[in-house]
Amino acid sequence: MSKKLKTTQQSRRGFLKGVGAAAAAVGASATPVQAVAAITEPKKRYGMLIDTRRCVGCHACSVSCRSENNVPEGKHRSWVEYTEKGTFPNATLHFLPRLCNQCSDPQCVSVCPTNATHIRDDGIITVDADVCIGCKYCIHACPYDARFLNPETGAVDKCDFCLDRLEQGKEPACVATCFNRARIFGDLNDPDSTISRMVASNAVSVLRPGMGTLPNVFYIGLDYADEHDIRFPRQYIRVTTHRDENIRR
């Protein structure tokens, strides 16, 4: 079976090489090597795995995100929610780092009337600030409250896995700064990447899977409680988001 698979792959590669060479011959700008690389290299799907058991709520990620991306005051690309649950002695305090989930089926993209928000080939969703008109439709469409209007640019802004750092071959700022290695970043399409191995070998979950957005940010040790659950308490819950002063308590 595996041998058969290998031969198919090889023959496909050969075929693609042929196509690549033909494409290169037609398009004078691309050299044959580049063309082949562009076609045969498998598509990336960047994702993040957050191990909430390792998070201590130090906000290093929030702070590094602000300084890296020049996030305007009062707005957040990345933030940490503190959830206090239960009463002594049966109580817990846990932390939930939040960011854009870079969904595979993102509704923000499908409602954007100008295509300013789009999904890149590597799965990252970005907003083109020069195209975005700031209609705020995507802010409503996002089930994760991950988007905000940047008052300086007039465009909607959100986490993009530190795109400019990725292009320099670095990890996103929140990952690089997480001293307890609670965040793991990588290519989910590469079965040998750390994140793929961790996602495969742990019980992971995503936020609001019922929304059908297929998030690419995974969590280990996700709890059900969030800020909106306070209205229907099943037990004592207090959520501090460090995000919105108007949050309902």
Next chain:
Amino acid sequence: MHELTWGMPVIAYLFMAGLGAGALTTSASVLLRGGQSGKYFSIARYGAFIAPIPVALGSALLVFELGSFQAGHWFRFLNLYTVINLSPMSIGTWLLTIFLGISVLYAFTFLSKDACPGDKQDGLRRLAAWVGIPLGIGVAIYTGVLLGAMPARPFWNSPVLAMLFFLSALSTGVASIILVRALLHRKHASAQAEAHYHESGYILSATDTLLIGLELLAIFLFLMYAHLTIGSVREAATVILAGGELSVLFWFWVVVLGLLVPGIIELAILVPSIVYHRAYRSHRVIEILVPVVVLVGGFMLRYVVVIAGQITHPIGL
């Protein structure tokens, strides 16, 4: 609770676009239904003049609300016209633009002081009416689809919402025609003209009453749809049910004042004509007050829906 990202301009726009779309749809239907005889031509004329104004004003308000406009990129909203995609907002933009053009053209055909059925502009007018009806319906419905398309906003995420907005748009459109007609009415010299005025008043009131009834039905379905399910949609609907933050705004301003009061008054005036076939007679005060409360109710419906959608969230993580 997240801040309200869509505020008063959007609420006013949804109301005004609905009103204009309803006015044009009503006007064009009445014109085409009247056939060559040109019966109810005056109703069509009022509707034609009303239609473009609120739609143009509302659309302008929307532009002021855009983040790009507020940040000083005044013409960036033109990016909307570089794309056609399946976003309800993109569809709506194009519908609205074509609607504005057609409604101005349609109003233009009525502009001449002695415009009458069968005059020089008749062909153009009827063509604009044929195109205007689907456009008006499209604009009225898209405002509901715009809000209803998002599972992340459970209050809006109801298939009934677009229908409710559509009915409300038609109802406020008819009400605006009744209102303007009553305000501009001078007592006719001939008894025949006066009788014709009341006859067309009957058509408008009867239509409005029917639409109000359908609106009540749509609200009933909206509440049932929300209340008989479990989860996010049900929890979101509690804001307009008893004890919810918006329950007074909704039940008093929308349901009682905006629908039940005008519906009952109009019905009381209509019953003698419907049941006993008496000549329809309305009072000017009623012809002014009823559409005013209908318009207030239509505005409050948009207000309650837009606010409710933003202060409610999906439950659970």
